[in-house]
Amino acid sequence: MVGKMSSEKVPEKGSNPDFEPPWFYAADENSLKEGKLLHVEPGGRNVLLLKTEGEIHAFTNICPHARCPMDRGRLEEFTLTCLCHGRRFDVRTGECLNDSLQLKRYKWKLEGGKIGVKIE
Template sequence: MLEEFYKVADVSDLREGKLYPVEVEGEPVCLVKLEGTIYAFTDNCTHISGPLNQGDFDGCVVTCPWHGARFDVRSGEVLRGPARQDLYTYPVKVEGETIFIGLPPEEE
């Protein structure tokens, strides 16, 4: 089963190291550009759904504004609790100036 890709932003919308929230098919997603590479991850903390786009971002680590859980945005890995579950990360494609992310197919 292949992902379906959706247009989410233009490359010019993102600034290096700044979190950029979008919604794709009802899913909150956060984009960030690091050293020219664009990463996409779920915008809800896996602890109790804190809005990660409102958290602190340093290097490649986002910190949830609610309880301080930390994640590596490149892999989604939990670096510090209280979250125990990694973030879901999305495949990203850039075609020209357009950013697309892949969503898993809907379960039938």
């Protein structure tokens, strides 16, 4: 898809019996749509969830270049572009395609239709 992706914010829902620290509930699987950017706050952290070609990815929602919110960026196939200065990241690796920056990745898991993110 080309163009700016819509972004949603899902407030943290508190502890979930399906996850125990360091794992925190992030979102229901059905709230994460293909090609969309979803801002969540598991464990009080600013996290970006996205799904591309059926695979889920979890990153910090803050660009390492200028601390811009990544959920306001654009996702095209496997490239996430920051809105502020055009830094492009490969969502399969978190590596910046412009320079040596790295987008922090979070481990995630799916249990009973709920996405958990590991916060350490």
